[in-house]
Amino acid sequence: GAGVSQSPSNKVTEKGKDVExxxxxxxxxxxxxxxxxxxxxxxxxxxxxxxxxxxxxxxxPSDRFSAERTGESVxxxxxxxxxxEDSAVYLCASSLHSANTEAFFGQGTRLTVx
Amino acid sequence: xxxxxxxxxxxxxxxxxxxLPCNHSTISGTDYIHWYRxxxxxxxxxxxxxxxxxxxxxxxxxxxxxxxxxxxxILHRATLRDAAVYYCILRDAYNTxxxxxxxxxxxxxxx
Numbered sequence: 001g002a003g004v005s006q007s008p009s010n011k012v013t014e015k016g017k018d019v020e021x022x023x024x025x026x027x028x029x030x031x032x033x034x035x036x037x038x039x040x041x042x043x044x045x046x047x048x049x050x051x052x053x054x055x056x057x058x059x060x061p062s063d064r065f066s067a068e069r070t071g072e073s074v075x076x077x078x079x080x081x082x083x084x085e086d087s088a089v090y091l092c093a094s095s096l097h098s099a100n101t102e103a104f105f106g107q108g109t110r111l112t113v114x
Numbered sequence: 115x116x117x118x119x120x121x122x123x124x125x126x127x128x129x130x131x132x133x134l135p136c137n138h139s140t141i142s143g144t145d146y147i148h149w150y151r152x153x154x155x156x157x158x159x160x161x162x163x164x165x166x167x168x169x170x171x172x173x174x175x176x177x178x179x180x181x182x183x184x185x186x187x188i189l190h191r192a193t194l195r196d197a198a199v200y201y202c203i204l205r206d207a208y209n210t211x212x213x214x215x216x217x218x219x220x221x222x223x224x225x
Contacts (some may be wrong), residue, residue, distance in 0.1 A: 045215070
């Protein structure tokens with residue numbers, strides 16, 4: 001079966017433009033997470049979706065960042081008016097809603113803002 | 115969120131066992147102990163998890179202290195491919211599960 005799929009794998013954008021990053025979770029996974037990882041740094045939590053509950057947006061760094069998820073399917077992370085400091089790998093993960101199971105990660109989208 | 119503490123880095127020689135420690139002194143009774151690793155230029159991957167008893171799988175073993183305030187990930191025979199950053203994470207069975215990563219331990223494996 002397919003794992004977590006992210007697209008695009010690479011994105012180069014000009015400063016000030018908006019970008020949309022997509023995550024296709026594993027079918028049936030109710031939990032979905034977005035992270036940012038700057039070069040040489042750890043994973044920075046951004047947002048967490050769990051089923052139909054209100055998402056936990058506590059990690060979003062500014063109001064330029066937003067994310068949506070339709071039901072238990074695809075999620076999109078949108079960054080408006082991109083800045084050079086937004087350059088990073090954006091990782092998505094999904095899991096069943098249970099602490100007794102593993103989370104599966106996509107390969108990430110490498111975003112470069114020039 | 116209960117926190118974990120890991121050494122920043124560790125070294126090993128190939129084919130030797132590696133013991134990666136993790137302290138979680140504020141762990142609650144409903145926290146599962148998870149380990150993930152991140153190979154260079156890849157997304158993190160699951161390694162192993164447990165609640166109270168020691169666990170073994172094809173990748174590693176997890177030894178959990180009797181008081182659950184610490185745990186150790188054991189790689190029985192390190193290979194060059196095991197060079198990665200290893201993360202110890204607590205996942206609460208009953209509360210919001212944000213899956214927060216700390217700084218992890220960077221493992222270097224020498225031939």
